[in-house]
Amino acid sequence: MNTILLQNLVTPNVSLQAVLPEMIVAFTGIIVMIYDSFMPKQRMVTGALSLIGLAASAFALFSMWGEAPASSWNGMIANDGLRMSFTLVFLFVSAMTILISTVWTERENVPIGEYHALLLFATFGMMFMAAGNDMVIIFLGLETLSIATYVMAGLRKSDLKSNESAMKYFILGSFASAFLLYGMALIYGATASTNITQIASMVGKANFPALLLIGGAMLIIGFGFKVATVPFHVWTPDVYEGAPTPVTGFMAAGPKASAFASFLRVFVIGFPLVSGAQASAFLHESWVTALTVMAILTMTVGNISAIVQNNVKRMLAYSSISHAGYAMVGFIGAGVAKTMQDRDEAIAAVAFYMLTYAVTNLGAFAIVTLIAQKNDRRTEFDDYNGIGFKSPVLAFSLSLFMLSLLGLPLTAGFMGKVLVFRPALEAGSTLLTVMVVIAVVNTAISAYYYLRLIVVMFFRERTTSWLEPKVSGALAAVLIITILGVFYFGIFSDNVIEKFSGKPSVQSAQIK
Amino acid sequence: MNDFNIIDYAPIGIMFIVAFGFAASQILVTQLVGPRKRTATKLMPYECGKDPVGSARDRFSIKFYTVAVIFLLFDIEVLFMIPFAVAFKYLLDQEKLSGVAFGTIAFIEILVFISTLVVGYIYVWKKGTFDWGLQARAEAREEAKQALKERKQQAIRDFQRAA
Amino acid sequence: MEPSLGSYLALSGILFTIGAVGVIYKRNAIGMFMCIELMLNAVNLTFVAFSRYYGDVTGQLFVFMVMSVAAAEAAVGLGIIIAFFRNRVSVDVDDASILKN
Numbered sequence: 216m217n218t219i220l221l222q223n224l225v226t227p228n229v230s231l232q233a234v235l236p237e238m239i240v241a242f243t244g245i246i247v248m249i250y251d252s253f254m255p256k257q258r259m260v261t262g263a264l265s266l267i268g269l270a271a272s273a274f275a276l277f278s279m280w281g282e283a284p285a286s287s288w289n290g291m292i293a294n295d296g297l298r299m300s301f302t303l304v305f306l307f308v309s310a311m312t313i314l315i316s317t318v319w320t321e322r323e324n325v326p327i328g329e330y331h332a333l334l335l336f337a338t339f340g341m342m343f344m345a346a347g348n349d350m351v352i353i354f355l356g357l358e359t360l361s362i363a364t365y366v367m368a369g370l371r372k373s374d375l376k377s378n379e380s381a382m383k384y385f386i387l388g389s390f391a392s393a394f395l396l397y398g399m400a401l402i403y404g405a406t407a408s409t410n411i412t413q414i415a416s417m418v419g420k421a422n423f424p425a426l427l428l429i430g431g432a433m434l435i436i437g438f439g440f441k442v443a444t445v446p447f448h449v450w451t452p453d454v455y456e457g458a459p460t461p462v463t464g465f466m467a468a469g470p471k472a473s474a475f476a477s478f479l480r481v482f483v484i485g486f487p488l489v490s491g492a493q494a495s496a497f498l499h500e501s502w503v504t505a506l507t508v509m510a511i512l513t514m515t516v517g518n519i520s521a522i523v524q525n526n527v528k529r530m531l532a533y534s535s536i537s538h539a540g541y542a543m544v545g546f547i548g549a550g551v552a553k554t555m556q557d558r559d560e561a562i563a564a565v566a567f568y569m570l571t572y573a574v575t576n577l578g579a580f581a582i583v584t585l586i587a588q589k590n591d592r593r594t595e596f597d598d599y600n601g602i603g604f605k606s607p608v609l610a611f612s613l614s615l616f617m618l619s620l621l622g623l624p625l626t627a628g629f630m631g632k633v634l635v636f637r638p639a640l641e642a643g644s645t646l647l648t649v650m651v652v653i654a655v656v657n658t659a660i661s662a663y664y665y666l667r668l669i670v671v672m673f674f675r676e677r678t679t680s681w682l683e684p685k686v687s688g689a690l691a692a693v694l695i696i697t698i699l700g701v702f703y704f705g706i707f708s709d710n711v712i713e714k715f716s717g718k719p720s721v722q723s724a725q726i727k
Numbered sequence: 728m729n730d731f732n733i734i735d736y737a738p739i740g741i742m743f744i745v746a747f748g749f750a751a752s753q754i755l756v757t758q759l760v761g762p763r764k765r766t767a768t769k770l771m772p773y774e775c776g777k778d779p780v781g782s783a784r785d786r787f788s789i790k791f792y793t794v795a796v797i798f799l800l801f802d803i804e805v806l807f808m809i810p811f812a813v814a815f816k817y818l819l820d821q822e823k824l825s826g827v828a829f830g831t832i833a834f835i836e837i838l839v840f841i842s843t844l845v846v847g848y849i850y851v852w853k854k855g856t857f858d859w860g861l862q863a864r865a866e867a868r869e870e871a872k873q874a875l876k877e878r879k880q881q882a883i884r885d886f887q888r889a890a
Numbered sequence: 891m892e893p894s895l896g897s898y899l900a901l902s903g904i905l906f907t908i909g910a911v912g913v914i915y916k917r918n919a920i921g922m923f924m925c926i927e928l929m930l931n932a933v934n935l936t937f938v939a940f941s942r943y944y945g946d947v948t949g950q951l952f953v954f955m956v957m958s959v960a961a962a963e964a965a966v967g968l969g970i971i972i973a974f975f976r977n978r979v980s981v982d983v984d985d986a987s988i989l990k991n
Contacts, residue, residue: 224821227832245846252853351952358959362966369970378974382983385970386922389963390913393929396956397906400936400949404899407944409952792972796965803961806954 225289233287233294235279236272236302237342243268244335251328258321261331262313268335269310276302284718286348290410293348293480296559296718300566301345301476304573308469309338311577311696315584316461317689322589325370325459334465337363341473345480350399350409353477357395357441360470361388368458368466374590380457387440387450395437401430411485418485419492427494431502434481435509441474442539445512452520455532460587460594463528464580467535468573475542475569479562482506483549503550506543507650513540514657521664527583528594530664534620535576537661541635542568544654547647548638561638563716568635570711571619571627571704578697579616582609585684599668601677608686610672612694617665619701622658627704632658634712793856804844811837898939905932917982919971923964930960 231238246268247261254260276299284295312334320327340359347353365388369381403409405427406417421427439447455463482502489495517537524530542565549561586602586609587594603610619626636654639647686694704711771778811833819830851857905928912925934953941949 224818224825224827224829226827227829229832245843248850249846249853252850351948351955354952355955355959358963362962365966365970369973372973373977375977378970378977381970382919382974385967386913386919386926386983389923389926389967390910390929392963393906393909393926393933396930396933397936399952400933400940403937403949403952404940404943407940407946409948792968796968799961800965803958806957810954 228287228289230287233279233285233292234346235275236306237339237346239268239272239275240306240335240339240342243271244332244339247328247335248332251326251332255328258327261328262317265313265331265335266310269306269313269338273303273306276306280714280718286412290412291349291352292346293411294346296715297476297480297484297562297566298346299718300563300715301472301569302342304472304566304570305338305341305345305469307570308465308472308573308577309334311573311581311693312461312465312469314689314693315464315577315581318584318687319459319461321687323371330367330370333363333367337367337465337469341469341476344473345476347477348411348480350402350411350481353480354396354399356473357477358392360473361392361441364388364462364466364470367462368454370462371459371590376457376591377459378457380454383450384454384458391437391440391447394433394440398430398433398435398437401426401433405430411480414485415487418487418495418498419489421494424494424498427498428501431482431486431498432505435502435505438474438478438481439509442471442478442543443536444509444539444543445516445536446509448513448516448536451536452529452532455535456526456528456594460528460580460584460591463532464577464584467531467580468569468576471535471539472566472569472573475539475546475565479546479549479565483546483558483562499550503547504646506547506550507646510540510543510547511650511653513537513543514654515540518657518660518664521661524664525596526594527596527599527668528591530596530668531576531579531583534661534664537657538572538620540657541632541654542572544639544650545635547650548635548640548642551642551644551647552638553642557638557641559718560716561635563712564634564638566715567704567708567712568631571631571701574627574697574700574704575616575619578694578701579613579620581690581693581697582613582616585609585686585690588684596668596671599671600675600679601672602681603673605677605681606683608694609684612698613672614669615698615701617668619705621662621665625702625705627701627708630705630708634708794859797851797856801844801848804840807840808837895939895943898935902932902935902939905929905935919974919983922983923967923971927960927964930956 243265247264250264251257251261279294280299282294284293286293313331316325316330319325320330337360340356340361340363343356344353344360345356347356365381365385368384369377371377399409402414405421405423406414407422408414408417418427436447440450443451455466458466486498486502487495488499514537517533517535517540521530521533521537524533545561545565545568549558549565552558552561583594586598615626619628622628622632632654636651640651815830815833818833822828822830909925909927909929909932912928913922916922916925934956937949937953937956941947941953
């Protein structure tokens with residue numbers, strides 16, 4: 216009877232405190248969901264509840280920031296700089312998205328409680344992706360995020376564009392998840408563990424080094440889809456164009472950053488260069504080279520395709536692809552860093568880049584949402600003709616966001632770019648230097664389409680009538696926060712980056 | 728695992744044989760013994776005693792799809808309960824032996840899991856997924872309204888004709 | 891006789907490839923979705939094979955997670971496909987071409 220094969224029971228290491236920010240977001244999501252099902256008529260309460268939950272979660276996060284890096288839940292949850300800084304980005308993106316969506320949900324009578332619940336669950340998934348120090352957690356976080364986002368993309372139920380966007384996102388997204396999962400299975404096969412820290416200690420003496428390589432390639436495909444790097448970017452423009460505009464803003468800022476967080480965790484921390492181990496050196500060199508080529512392609516293809524777009528949302532989609540390329544430069548910089556401190560600084564730089572991109576991008580999407588009108592009718596470049604002096608506030612803020620995306624000094628985008636390019640330059644390898652040069656050239660190319668929008672707004676004659684959209688209180692708050700953010704991160708970036716890199720990653724975390 | 732013996736499973740095998748045999752014999756006996764008269768009424772498809780209406784190959788209403796999906800979601804949760812049920816007793820024993828709260832933690836965890844399911848159930852319920860008649864009732868109301876309107880108009884027309 | 895680890899891996903690799911090729915060649919959303927499920931099950935087989943090989947339960951645990959996630963994905967995916975079908979009366983992905991490809 217007692218033939219249950221359970222030897223070596225692991226002592227459970229339960230620490231609710233270590234996942235407090237995540238738990239708060241999840242509980243808020245459940246409360247919002249239940250409240251909405253009992254009070255289907257409400258329009259404001261769930262939004263307010265969600266904002267309160269996100270604020271509480273941010274508070275819990277800040278109170279954890281000072282703690283020493285550690286891992287809990289038997290090594291499944293990491294408490295380090297990577298998690299802290301990325302989680303801050305997610306909470307910010309989520310709060311801003313709720314505020315931006317007020318315009319859209321009012322206009323089109325969206326099922327608002329469901330939307331907020333989905334957004335909170337997506338945020339929860341993103342936070343787990345950044346916190347997970349085990350492939351199981353990363354996979355669960357990724358799927359929680361993806362499933363919520365598929366539905367959000369298709370929330371405009373009777374609109375064919377939105378349906379189509381959701382369907383494409385769903386099929387290609389789960390296709391990518393399958394690749395990611397196969398990669399995880401093969402890595403598990405090679406190292407006999409799903410824990411990132413243990414994988415890092417096993418890469419030098421893996422059981423099947425070939426499986427490690429194939430698994431790594433599969434992981435690159437899977438994460439490449441989620442981040443939208445170039446050979447795997449085809450879904451991005453279609454999905455971004457068809458999804459409701461606030462959701463597009465969310466997808467470009469949040470899920471992309473979270474995919475970067477686990478991408479960094481698995482590759483930079485999980486597949487390091489172990490001295491004296493041939494297999495690990497080969498693996499390390501392969502992934503660095505593969506990602507470098509992908510980064511170069513991503514930047515170039517993203518920028519060149521953005522030039523020919525006539526739809527602002529599509530243009531921003533290609534711009535988000537090229538920004539993923541820039542962030543990958545920092546990623547590779549972290550991968551080739553010589554010391555632990557350099558590596559943590561490079562990871563902090565990528566997190567900072569995603570923060571600056573989120574601030575700028577959400578501001579831009581707030582204005583695009585406002586101008587788009589009902590059912591996103593006005594998203595072409597022509598719809599922006601000559602609005603510059605008719606609605607100066609909107610036009611000047613949008614110009615500022617475009618300049619920040621371009622990377623003009625004094626704006627957030629500039630500091631972000633400087634910080635992510637530096638570690639790759641310091642590595643001193645020819646390939647990486649070439650990559651940084653291409654990145655700088657690409658920044659120059661991107662000036663064309665960012666400035667084109669500004670030119671269209673200020674110097675083109677408007678032939679159709681222009682109804683000045685009313686800026687609601689929530690949207691005004693978003694604009695003020697993002698504009699201040701763009702300047703703050705551009706001028707006082709040292710404060711933020713110090714905070715981000717102040718906490719090293721869990722390397723020799725105590726497992727079991 | 729050496730104590731496996733096929734004879735231990737004999738009762739289950741016998742039960743299967745009895746069950747199949749009973750079903751088969753019933754069908755055979757009714758076929759052989761029963762009288763057979765083919766009339767038009769008898770060959771009609773049986774729909775609870777009423778005359779059949781329309782084809783049997785109609786499409787089903789989409790609302791059954793929602794029920795199927797919800798079944799899919801709640802069904803898969805057994806996946807987590809079975810391992811818990813199998814391991815729980817062992818974990819309790821281990822808790823007594825080692826003093827580490829294996830069993831208690833597992834119990835709390837499964838409670839959290841089930842309460843999450845209950846929350847999902849309440850949500851689905853409040854959203855009206857189980858109320859299959861919702862749409863039908865709305866349609867019936869609409870029809871009744873229409874009928875009332877027609878009757879009124881008919882009454883007006885009758886009145887006008889009379890006048 | 892028990893099959894070796896290699897034969898399990900070969901089988902799961904073949905299943906995964908069939909699924910991947912199916913997703914690329916199928917034109918029907920439901921068919922594509924079924925191919926994705928096939929890919930997930932191929933992954934499950936890999937996990938279980940390695941779990942057995944190492945005598946480690948982590949792989950089996952992962953399979954539980956994958957299965958429950960696959961069910962959730964199926965629910966959401968069918969919902970999305972039905973929403974598309976209601977507006978378009980077709981589940982052919984070639985009809986999904988308003989957004990230029």
